[in-house]
Amino acid sequence: MDVPFWNKEIETADRSRLETIQLERLRETLSWALKTPFYQKQLRQAKISSPDNIRSLADLRKIPFTTKDDLRLNFPRGLLAVDMKDVVRIHSSSGTTGIPTVIYYSKEDINNWADMMARCIFATGSTSSDVFQNMMTYGMFTGGLGMHYGAEKVGMAVIPIGGGNTKRQIKTMKDFRTTVLHITPSYLLHVHTKLEEADVKREELVLKKAFTGAEPHSEDTRKKIELLWNIDAYNSYGLSELNGPGVAFECVYKNDMHLWEDGYIVEIIDPETGEPVRDGDSGEVVLTNLIRHASPILRYHTRDLAYLHTDPCPCGRTHRRLSRIMGRTDDMLIINGINLFPSQIEEVVMRIPEVATNYIIQVEKRGDLDHLTVKVEIYPKLFLGDPSQLEALKGRITEELRSAIILHPSVELHEPNSLPVSEGKAKRVIDLRPKE
Amino acid sequence: MAKQLTIFLENRPGRLSAVAKSLIDNNIDIRAFTIQDRGDYGLVKLIVNNPSQAYLALANLGCACALKDIIAISIPDKIGNFELLTSALAQNNINVKDAYGFVLQTNLKGVCCLEIEESKAADAQKVIQAAGFTILKDDELYNL
Numbered sequence: 318m319d320v321p322f323w324n325k326e327i328e329t330a331d332r333s334r335l336e337t338i339q340l341e342r343l344r345e346t347l348s349w350a351l352k353t354p355f356y357q358k359q360l361r362q363a364k365i366s367s368p369d370n371i372r373s374l375a376d377l378r379k380i381p382f383t384t385k386d387d388l389r390l391n392f393p394r395g396l397l398a399v400d401m402k403d404v405v406r407i408h409s410s411s412g413t414t415g416i417p418t419v420i421y422y423s424k425e426d427i428n429n430w431a432d433m434m435a436r437c438i439f440a441t442g443s444t445s446s447d448v449f450q451n452m453m454t455y456g457m458f459t460g461g462l463g464m465h466y467g468a469e470k471v472g473m474a475v476i477p478i479g480g481g482n483t484k485r486q487i488k489t490m491k492d493f494r495t496t497v498l499h500i501t502p503s504y505l506l507h508v509h510t511k512l513e514e515a516d517v518k519r520e521e522l523v524l525k526k527a528f529t530g531a532e533p534h535s536e537d538t539r540k541k542i543e544l545l546w547n548i549d550a551y552n553s554y555g556l557s558e559l560n561g562p563g564v565a566f567e568c569v570y571k572n573d574m575h576l577w578e579d580g581y582i583v584e585i586i587d588p589e590t591g592e593p594v595r596d597g598d599s600g601e602v603v604l605t606n607l608i609r610h611a612s613p614i615l616r617y618h619t620r621d622l623a624y625l626h627t628d629p630c631p632c633g634r635t636h637r638r639l640s641r642i643m644g645r646t647d648d649m650l651i652i653n654g655i656n657l658f659p660s661q662i663e664e665v666v667m668r669i670p671e672v673a674t675n676y677i678i679q680v681e682k683r684g685d686l687d688h689l690t691v692k693v694e695i696y697p698k699l700f701l702g703d704p705s706q707l708e709a710l711k712g713r714i715t716e717e718l719r720s721a722i723i724l725h726p727s728v729e730l731h732e733p734n735s736l737p738v739s740e741g742k743a744k745r746v747i748d749l750r751p752k753e
Numbered sequence: 754m755a756k757q758l759t760i761f762l763e764n765r766p767g768r769l770s771a772v773a774k775s776l777i778d779n780n781i782d783i784r785a786f787t788i789q790d791r792g793d794y795g796l797v798k799l800i801v802n803n804p805s806q807a808y809l810a811l812a813n814l815g816c817a818c819a820l821k822d823i824i825a826i827s828i829p830d831k832i833g834n835f836e837l838l839t840s841a842l843a844q845n846n847i848n849v850k851d852a853y854g855f856v857l858q859t860n861l862k863g864v865c866c867l868e869i870e871e872s873k874a875a876d877a878q879k880v881i882q883a884a885g886f887t888i889l890k891d892d893e894l895y896n897l
Contacts, residue, residue: 474813695761695817702819704791729793732763734815 318570320632322469323439324432327579328634334373335635338579342607343377344368348611355387355395377582382591382603382616388418388558397421399611408557409457412654420459420557421611424753427466429608430560435582437566438630440575441526441551443497445472450490452500453531453610453654454480455670457563460531460654463497467563473497473712483508487515490522498527501654502534502542502550506685509545519547529555530562531654533642539571554639558606558617565639570631572636580608584616585625585640588646599624602639618649649745652680652687655723662691671699671710675736681749689726691718697733754822754874755894757866760797761817764790772797772811779810784897785866797854800825800866804897813864822874823866825889826881830856830863838865847877857897864889864897873881887896 322328330338347368349713350356360366363381371377388396397404399421406422411673422430443449449468455461461479468475478489486508489495498505505527512519524546529539530553542550554574555562564581565574576583582605594600602619624644626638650657659678673694681688693714695707707730714728737744762768767791769788784800801807804820811818828834835854842849851868869877878888 518876697812697815697817700761700819701816702796702821704789704796707761707791707794729759732761732768732815733817735763 321439321442323436330524330635339582340374343373346613347371348608348616349398352398353396355391355616380615382618383614384618389416392416393419396612399423402613405734417448418590423611426609426611430563431466431470433577434463434563435444435470436466438471440566440568443571447473447496448493449473449497449732450476450478452478452493452498454481454485463561463563472629483511484515487517491517494523496523496525500527501531501537502529503653503685505542505686524548532651557615557617559606568632573626573640575634575636576639578636581606582692597624597627599643652689652724657722665721666693669714671696672735675738677736677748678745689724690729691726692729692731694731694733694736754842755825756820756835757823758801758804759819759821759829762795762797764795775810779806781807785855798888801886822861823868824878825894826865827887828863829864830860837884840879846882847873
C-alpha cells in the first residue's frame, strides 16, 4: 500500500526522539502556563514554579490534572497566556451550567493546529487534487474551521458548506465533483437515504473518502458507511480543549487513530484513582497540548474512555494509535455530533415557571439520526386550561432549549408528579439508541 | 358564569379512569364531558354538579386542572337553531374559542356550551339573549 506522509521525519521518528521533543515542548508549554492566573496558582500548589522543576517526562505526573470545571471557573481569561493583541482566534463551547469554556489561539497556534490537521488528511491518501466538502458545523465549534485550515494547507479545494440542508449538500457533491467529505457518521448515513429525493444517483458522484468524527461510532458503522457509499471512511478524534480535530486520525490502514505525540502527550488513567493503567488497558484519556501558547492546557481530563494500541502500524508511523472512544466517565451525551450535558437541559427547565423541576431526556434513533425528546411536567398552579397556553409553553421551551443546546428537541408535556423527582440520583436520561 | 372543569392528562391508558375514580370518591356527578386530543396529552372538559369541589379533589390528587368560564345556552332541539345562534355571534364579530353541545330531550331540549374570549363574554351573553335563547344559570347547568 502506498503510504503518504506530510512530515515523514517526525511521523516516523523513533521513540527517544519523540520523547525528547515532548520534554522540550512540555517545558516550553509550562513556561506559558505559568503566565496564566489559573496555572500560577495550580502549579504553585504542586510546588512547580519554573520549567526547571520538570526534568524528565516522568515528572509530568507532578503536574495536577486540569478539568472542564477549571476551564469554566476561570472563564473568560484565567487561562489566557498571551496578550490579546497576539490572539487571532477564539473558540468557545457552551458550558455544562451556562458558563462556557473558551480557547484562544495565536497565529502560531493556528498554524500548528493546521499542520497537525494536514498530517491527518495526508495520512488518508488525500492530496491537493481532492475537492473537499466540509459538512461539519463552522462557527464557534472547532470541527469546521479546524479541518478547513488543514485542508487548505494540503491544498485541497475546500467547500465550506457547513452542516445541514441535505439536498444542497448532495447537489454540491455533484456540481463540484467532491471527492472527500468531513461529516458526522450519523449524518453521512442520513444523507445516503436522501439521494433519491435529491434525484442524484451514487454513480453521478465521484466521492472517494469521508473523514468521520465528532461522535463515537463503531467499526460496524464504518463498514455500513463504506458499503452504502462505496468509499473509505477514516475515524477522527479531537476536542476543542486540545485544539479541535487533528489530535488523532486514521492512516490508510484504518486500524485506529495515530495520536500525534509530538503535539500531544497522551496518558491513559484509571478514572477512579488517577493512576496510569497498564500498557494497552483501557481508561480515561488525559491529554497535554504541546503546541499551543495562547491557551496552554496540561493533563486535561477528556472524560473519554479508550486504550492505546501497543503493536506497531504497518504504515511505519511511530505515533501510537488510540482506539475508538468506548464511552464517557461523565454523563455527557453526544447527539448528532453535538455534546450535551443533562445539566444544560435542567438549567433551561428550571427557569420556566410553568413547568415543574422534574424532567426526562430521551434519545433515540429516527432513521440514521439521533432524536432528542425533553419531557417536562406542567406546574398545576399556573395551568389555565387553555390549549393555546400549552402550545405556547411547548414552543417557548423548545426555543429556549434550542438556543441553549443548539439541538432541536421535541418537548413533551406531562402531568405533575409523573416524572422521577429531582432529588437524589434520579435517572434523567433514557438512551434508546442501539448499543454498538 | 358557569364553570367548566378542564383537566390536563397524559395521553395514555389509565389516566381517565384515575380521574373518574377520584370523582366517584368525592360524589361528583358528571353532566357532560368531551376530550380534546393534543398528541402527547389531552384536555378533558367536564360539566359536573359541583365544579369547585371536583376541582379541589383533583388538585389534591396533584392534577393540573382549571375552572373556566363558559356560557351554557338552552337551545331547543330544532333544525336551524345552531345556525341562528352562530350567525348572531358572527354578525357581532364574536369568535368562539371552544364549544360543544348535546341533546337533553330529542326534538325538545338541547344545551350548547361556548367558550368566548374574556373581553367579549358580556357582549356575547347579550347577543345570545337578543337572538331569543336562554342562558342557563349556573345551578341549572350543574343540576341538569
